[in-house]
Amino acid sequence: MAPAIFTLAADAPKLDSGNTAFLLLSSALVMLMTPGLAFFYGGMVRVKSALNMLMMSFISLGIITLLWTGYGFSFAFDGDHGGFIGGTDWLGLRDIAPDDLWGATGTPIFAFAAFQLMFAIITPALISGALADRVKFVAWSVFIALWATVVYFPVAHWVWGGGWLMKKGVIDFAGGTAVHINAGAAALGVILVIGKRVGFKRDPMRPHSMPWVMLGAGLLWFGWFGFNAGSEITADGVASTVFINTQIATAAAMIGWLLYERIRHGSFTTLGAASGAVAGLVAITPSCASVSPLGAIAVGVIAGVICAAAVGLKYRFNYDDSLDVVGVHMVGGIVGSLLIGLLATGGVGQDVKGVFYGGGWHQFGVQAVGVFSVLGYSVVVSAILAKAIDLVMGFRVPEEIEVSGIDQAEHAETAYDFSGIGSTGHAAAPAGVGTAASKKVDA
Amino acid sequence: MKLITAVVKPHRLDEIKEALQAFGVHGLTVTEASGYGRQRGHTEVYRGAEYTVDLVPKIRIEVLVEDSDADQLIDVVVKAARTGKIGDGKVWSLPVDTAVRVRTGERGPDAL
Numbered sequence: 001m002a003p004a005i006f007t008l009a010a011d012a013p014k015l016d017s018g019n020t021a022f023l024l025l026s027s028a029l030v031m032l033m034t035p036g037l038a039f040f041y042g043g044m045v046r047v048k049s050a051l052n053m054l055m056m057s058f059i060s061l062g063i064i065t066l067l068w069t070g071y072g073f074s075f076a077f078d079g080d081h082g083g084f085i086g087g088t089d090w091l092g093l094r095d096i097a098p099d100d101l102w103g104a105t106g107t108p109i110f111a112f113a114a115f116q117l118m119f120a121i122i123t124p125a126l127i128s129g130a131l132a133d134r135v136k137f138v139a140w141s142v143f144i145a146l147w148a149t150v151v152y153f154p155v156a157h158w159v160w161g162g163g164w165l166m167k168k169g170v171i172d173f174a175g176g177t178a179v180h181i182n183a184g185a186a187a188l189g190v191i192l193v194i195g196k197r198v199g200f201k202r203d204p205m206r207p208h209s210m211p212w213v214m215l216g217a218g219l220l221w222f223g224w225f226g227f228n229a230g231s232e233i234t235a236d237g238v239a240s241t242v243f244i245n246t247q248i249a250t251a252a253a254m255i256g257w258l259l260y261e262r263i264r265h266g267s268f269t270t271l272g273a274a275s276g277a278v279a280g281l282v283a284i285t286p287s288c289a290s291v292s293p294l295g296a297i298a299v300g301v302i303a304g305v306i307c308a309a310a311v312g313l314k315y316r317f318n319y320d321d322s323l324d325v326v327g328v329h330m331v332g333g334i335v336g337s338l339l340i341g342l343l344a345t346g347g348v349g350q351d352v353k354g355v356f357y358g359g360g361w362h363q364f365g366v367q368a369v370g371v372f373s374v375l376g377y378s379v380v381v382s383a384i385l386a387k388a389i390d391l392v393m394g395f396r397v398p399e400e401i402e403v404s405g406i407d408q409a410e411h412a413e414t415a416y417d418f419s420g421i422g423s424t425g426h427a428a429a430p431a432g433v434g435t436a437a438s439k440k441v442d443a
Numbered sequence: 444m445k446l447i448t449a450v451v452k453p454h455r456l457d458e459i460k461e462a463l464q465a466f467g468v469h470g471l472t473v474t475e476a477s478g479y480g481r482q483r484g485h486t487e488v489y490r491g492a493e494y495t496v497d498l499v500p501k502i503r504i505e506v507l508v509e510d511s512d513a514d515q516l517i518d519v520v521v522k523a524a525r526t527g528k529i530g531d532g533k534v535w536s537l538p539v540d541t542a543v544r545v546r547t548g549e550r551g552p553d554a555l
Contacts, residue, residue, distance in 0.1 A: 204494040204495070204496070206489060206494050206496075207489055261488075261490075264491065265493075266488070267488060269488060271489050271490055272490070308490075308491075311490045311491060312490075312491045315492070324490060
């Protein structure tokens with residue numbers, strides 16, 4: 001992440017069109033990750049809740065964009081108050097001129113605000129996978145609005161906006177802590193409050209569409225180049241190193257996960273390939289500007305194997321992390337963040353060296369502070385928010401709706417029309433344009 | 444008349460259709476079905492969690508024939524459906540009282 005230094009008018013750097021083009025395109029790539037995530041998750045649920053799963057991600061594109069415009073960007077990135085939160089000068093994105101630049105990067109503040117917005121959108125969306133099949137759409141919408149406000153915007157400030165973790169020297173290049181540990185820990189906090197799906201561990205809850213999952217994983221992988229390389233802000237050698245490291249770690253994690261499950265469970269599964277790739281992307285996110293390409297292989301393999309093992313924990317400890325947000329994002333984020341303390345070469349984006357490069361254990365300790373402070377804050381605050389929403393409006397749908405299917409109850413739609421016979425029936429005329437008979441019914 | 448019903452592996456449909464056509468059968472009805480016999484279902488693994496899928500996809504083929512053709516036709520279907528592996532399915536027949544061709548109103552064997 002670029003240093004949050006404000007350069008005022010006097011000797012401001014000039015706009016750099018190359019960097020600006022790179023950042024704008026990276027922003028678009030990161031935007032595509034949220035629909036990608038929607039498909040990744042949507043394919044993993046049963047037919048009856050496929051649309052709800054898509055909508056839980058899509059609504060984040062709506063809600064978070066408005067909050068970001070209103071106060072999110074300002075709270076996260078406008079200066080610093082006590083290391084905890086930004087300021088209020090950029091409320092409503094006012095007082096930002098088109099040519100105002102973000103620090104010394106030569107990119108407009110608006111480009112940086114757009115780029116960071118896409119991170120703020122996907123982070124709450126990541127949480128949705130743990131809550132599959134069972135939460136009210138309105139309650140979810142209220143949750144992500146509150147969560148972004150009291151968890152994501154402050155944590156983004158701590159890590160990237162000049163807050164206390166940034167000052168402490170925690171390395172989180174593209175969001176292992178602020179995005180993945182944060183979302184995974186939030187998922188854990190919420191599911192401990194709202195509980196398990198009806199039939200957890202009893203009913204088969206097979207993914208309804210593995211092709212959706214693969215499509216989603218592919219879109220995530222593609223968009224992640226914007227997420228990681230774009231986080232350099234400037235189109236340079238570090239961005240290029242980050243780009244290749246991202247690819248290497250993802251490939252290694254996919255293979256690591258596949259080998260683990262072949263040995264443990266007997267098959268190379270498509271879900272394993274997709275999950276391994278995402279685990280690798282998560283783990284390389286904080287570490288992509290710290291490790292060498294060979295180090296990226298280590299990050300990937302370790303993350304792939306550990307996450308493949310971690311997704312089984314929910315059955316042992318009996319918590320319903322439905323689509324393994326904790327097992328992949330929280331665990332993968334922890335792995336990637338801590339490995340910086342071991343594998344940082346000091347020669348890529350930062351001059352910090354890890355244990356294996358003669359840097360001692362100092363950075364490992366710093367990383368651990370970053371990991372566990374964000375993890376603890378997010379678990380606790382998310383659990384409190386979930387409890388409050390549950391008390392005020394009820395977080396979960398009634399059991400009979402959960403069993404019959406949340407798509408029809410919450411969205412009045414179904415994902416697929418399986419049967420020509422089932423598609424007949426009566427089309428109700430839109431209000432006001434119906435026949436005399438249907439008007440009579442309306443009246 | 445007899446109603447021959449075969450519940451068999453889906454990928455044998457083309458062979459069965461060809462064998463029936465060669466035998467002189469002019470019409471049949473095919474529906475997708477699911478079920479299990481001695482082979483039971485199969486196991487799928489998602490992120491390490493095993494799911495037993497006990498109903499496996501089958502097709503159900505129904506053909507109306509004259510009594511005199513029934514036994515021979517059953518043999519034709521069985522031969523075309525057989526792979527020799529577990530899960531090949533079943534073929535059976537039932538007596539039929541009446542059949543009517545809707546377009547013409549013909550009844551009995553004339554309707555076939």
